[in-house]
Amino acid sequence: MKFIDEYRDPAAAQQFAAAIRRITTRPWTLMEVCGGQTHAIVRFGIDELLPDEIRLVHGPGCPVCVTSLELIDKALEIASRPEVIFCSFGDMLRVPGTKGDLFSVKSRGGDVRIVYSPLDAVKLARENPDKEVVFFAVGFETTAPANAMAVYQAERAGIRNFSILASHVLVPPAMEALLSSPDCQVQGFLAAGHVCAIMGYTEYEPIAAKYNVPIVVTGFEPLDILHGVYLCVKQLEEGRAEVENQYARAVTRDGNRPAQEIVSTVFRVVHRGWRGLGKIPSSGLGLTPPYAAYDAEAKFGVAGITAAEDGECISGQIMQGIKYPHECPAFGTRCTPEKPLGAPMVSSEGACAAYYRYRRVVV
Amino acid sequence: MSIPTSFSLSCPIPISDYPTVQLAHGGGGRLMNQLVERMFGATFQNPALDARHDGALLEIGGARLAFTTDSFVVHPRFFPGGDIGSLAVHGTVNDLAMCGARPLFLSAGFVLEEGMDMDELWRIVQSMQAAAAEAGVQIVTGDTKVVDRGKGDGLYINTSGIGLVESGRKIDPSQVQPGDVVLVSGDIGRHGIAIMAVREGLEFETAIESDSACVAGLVRELLDAGIDVHCLRDMTRGGMASSLVEIAGTSGHRVHIDETVIPVRQDVRGACEILGLDPLYVANEGRFVAFVAPEDGERALEILRAHPLGQGAAQVGKVGAQGDGLVTMRSAIGATRIVDLLSGEQLPRIC
Numbered sequence: 001m002k003f004i005d006e007y008r009d010p011a012a013a014q015q016f017a018a019a020i021r022r023i024t025t026r027p028w029t030l031m032e033v034c035g036g037q038t039h040a041i042v043r044f045g046i047d048e049l050l051p052d053e054i055r056l057v058h059g060p061g062c063p064v065c066v067t068s069l070e071l072i073d074k075a076l077e078i079a080s081r082p083e084v085i086f087c088s089f090g091d092m093l094r095v096p097g098t099k100g101d102l103f104s105v106k107s108r109g110g111d112v113r114i115v116y117s118p119l120d121a122v123k124l125a126r127e128n129p130d131k132e133v134v135f136f137a138v139g140f141e142t143t144a145p146a147n148a149m150a151v152y153q154a155e156r157a158g159i160r161n162f163s164i165l166a167s168h169v170l171v172p173p174a175m176e177a178l179l180s181s182p183d184c185q186v187q188g189f190l191a192a193g194h195v196c197a198i199m200g201y202t203e204y205e206p207i208a209a210k211y212n213v214p215i216v217v218t219g220f221e222p223l224d225i226l227h228g229v230y231l232c233v234k235q236l237e238e239g240r241a242e243v244e245n246q247y248a249r250a251v252t253r254d255g256n257r258p259a260q261e262i263v264s265t266v267f268r269v270v271h272r273g274w275r276g277l278g279k280i281p282s283s284g285l286g287l288t289p290p291y292a293a294y295d296a297e298a299k300f301g302v303a304g305i306t307a308a309e310d311g312e313c314i315s316g317q318i319m320q321g322i323k324y325p326h327e328c329p330a331f332g333t334r335c336t337p338e339k340p341l342g343a344p345m346v347s348s349e350g351a352c353a354a355y356y357r358y359r360r361v362v363v
Numbered sequence: 364m365s366i367p368t369s370f371s372l373s374c375p376i377p378i379s380d381y382p383t384v385q386l387a388h389g390g391g392g393r394l395m396n397q398l399v400e401r402m403f404g405a406t407f408q409n410p411a412l413d414a415r416h417d418g419a420l421l422e423i424g425g426a427r428l429a430f431t432t433d434s435f436v437v438h439p440r441f442f443p444g445g446d447i448g449s450l451a452v453h454g455t456v457n458d459l460a461m462c463g464a465r466p467l468f469l470s471a472g473f474v475l476e477e478g479m480d481m482d483e484l485w486r487i488v489q490s491m492q493a494a495a496a497e498a499g500v501q502i503v504t505g506d507t508k509v510v511d512r513g514k515g516d517g518l519y520i521n522t523s524g525i526g527l528v529e530s531g532r533k534i535d536p537s538q539v540q541p542g543d544v545v546l547v548s549g550d551i552g553r554h555g556i557a558i559m560a561v562r563e564g565l566e567f568e569t570a571i572e573s574d575s576a577c578v579a580g581l582v583r584e585l586l587d588a589g590i591d592v593h594c595l596r597d598m599t600r601g602g603m604a605s606s607l608v609e610i611a612g613t614s615g616h617r618v619h620i621d622e623t624v625i626p627v628r629q630d631v632r633g634a635c636e637i638l639g640l641d642p643l644y645v646a647n648e649g650r651f652v653a654f655v656a657p658e659d660g661e662r663a664l665e666i667l668r669a670h671p672l673g674q675g676a677a678q679v680g681k682v683g684a685q686g687d688g689l690v691t692m693r694s695a696i697g698a699t700r701i702v703d704l705l706s707g708e709q710l711p712r713i714c
Binding site: 001004008009010013014042043044045046048049090091093094103104106107108114116222337338356357358359 | 381384385386387393394397563623629636638694695696697698699700703705706707710
């Protein structure tokens with residue numbers, strides 16, 4: 001398939017791997033930020049092609065994995081109400097809250113639906129004026145413009161029975177939180193290409209300078225990731241710490257301006273709790289005052305719900321790159337995709353699920 | 364047959380995990396596998412069931428019969444390339460064919476919802492008869508129930524089928540041998556994507572048609588040509604990956620496949636990329652996987668490709684010497700990973 005196969009060419013992959021081997025003189029630890037990249041690395045076995053000196057650790061860039069238990073519990077509470085049609089992207093449905101997941105709410109009679117676009121949820125609201133339609137607005141900067149557009153359009157059309165449970169998170173604050181941690185082992189980042197397609201990469205320039213860490217904006221196909229690793233290792237070997245753009249076919253330095261505008265119209269930066277990482281200041285998006293009526297948390301009075309995470313799940317350490325999934329004592333035994341203790345075992349982008357599905361025997 | 368040494372009243376599916384049935388319990392993945400194995404399989408156990416094949420093989424009065432059943436709840440009821448009626452015939456006929464049997468007779472059970480459009484029902488019934496005639500089977504018995512409006516999804520169909528196993532050859536997972544070649548009868552993933560496209564209102568340049576078809580004739584040609592077929596399975600719910608994982612697990616042999624030679628049409632691949640789905644797990648309704656003795660591999664491929672329903676046939680892998688019951692795959696860039704069952708249905712990814 002055009003624009004896919006070119007980036008999965010085995011001979012070119014071997015050439016990139018050889019080039020990485022040639023320039024690598026000592027051990028380096030790199031983090032790919034995005035869960036989509038983690039998935040590709042494990043699915044295609046990209047790390048198998050790398051020299052032993054290069055260690056890839058899997059970052060906090062899976063929106064399903066970092067959505068806090070508290071927000072999942074709020075979602076479960078709202079979805080259980082008889083007047084609600086609760087809409088979500090597919091892979092949020094199996095994420096465990098304190099008591100069950102959205103699938104179990106559905107099996108008990110809750111109206112929980114998978115949608116492919118937040119605009120589908122707005123359409124449902126228009127078609128069901130006697131129902132309250134709630135969209136679970138999860139994701140990083142990548143999904144924020146579409147979710148913002150849904151709220152914007154609902155407001156313009158005067159649709160009042162629509163609201164979102166906002167749990168948006170932002171990449172740069174999470175990277176800073178990781179880099180500020182005394183346990184941080186990450187020496188270079190592969191930044192999430194799709195996040196940068198929206199936001200550009202100017203935000204990363206001060207981070208690279210402040211923490212003296214190379215950041216390479218990287219795509220999602222095997223050759224993108226190998227190329228990103230090459231550029232990152234080259235910087236490290238040469239003692240540089242810059243922001244570089246591997247994913248130039250989708251990303252410009254300034255990003256997508258109209259998308260950024262709709263996001264800043266509808267959303268404002270708020271503090272956000274991350275599953276496994278705790279509260280990170282100014283790391284999420286909530287609705288701006290003109291759109292406050294579309295905030296499901298306020299509409300359904302669930303803001304007071306709190307929840308404590310399972311003590312056995314080490315997802316926080318995994319998402320900080322301190323531990324690998326198979327180093328967790330519960331991995332594959334008490335924690336499996338069928339009965340996950342934490343979200344990284346649920347999502348197809350989660351590091352634990354990726355290891356479980358593709359690596360269980362090898363590790 | 365092993366006789367249970369203790370009798371337990373406790374539910375074998377840990378109630379604490381799943382106090383209610385989830386959709387994933389019917390999704391063709393690990394949860395369904397657990398439900399079938401621990402609740403149904405453990406309760407009803409007998410030699411025919413314990414073979415874990417697409418149908419039961421039974422010896423009655425000297426004749427060897429294959430017996431199978433399937434229920435059809437597909438929505439939408441009409442989709443490009445078929446409808447629930449033709450599907451209900453193809454599904455059961457194909458299960459019989461996978462046992463190496465010649466399909467003969469079907470039953471048809473209809474659960475109709477009050478208010479179902481009579482003209483639509485008529486079209487579905489006509490479609491069933493056309494599919495049955497094409498497959499050379501007769502629908503010889505049936506049942507009709509009507510449920511209150513709102514208590515069904517318009518129409519559910521159950522079909523059961525009986526077929527005759529004419530050769531003395533055994534075709535099931537226990538016959539799989541190291542060295543066997545693994546063939547698929549055509550491109551994969553079309554049925555699942557066709558259904559999803561209609562259900563979700565996704566539009567592509569040209570409509571992707573379901574592969575729904577009766578493959579009994581194709582199987583018959585392989586057997587009549589004397590191909591040493593060891594195991595067959597139609598790659599329905601859960602797709603090619605789930606079929607291979609089940610066969611590898613039951614046979615205890617390692618199955619190794621190569622991602623680059625698995626036939627997937629460009630439009631299906633494109634749809635899968637957009638939706639974040641893996642075509643290996645997408646349903647088919649007219650495709651099967653065949654485990655064949657290595658010396659017959661080439662000839663089997665020629666026979667498949669000469670048939671209209673097998674033109675896209677390909678060898679996708681072979682059975683290895685390791686006795687670990689796993690499926691491994693060489694990825695597009697040349698690394699190796701394992702292929703496993705999903706928990707339930709594939710869920711589209713966020714981004």
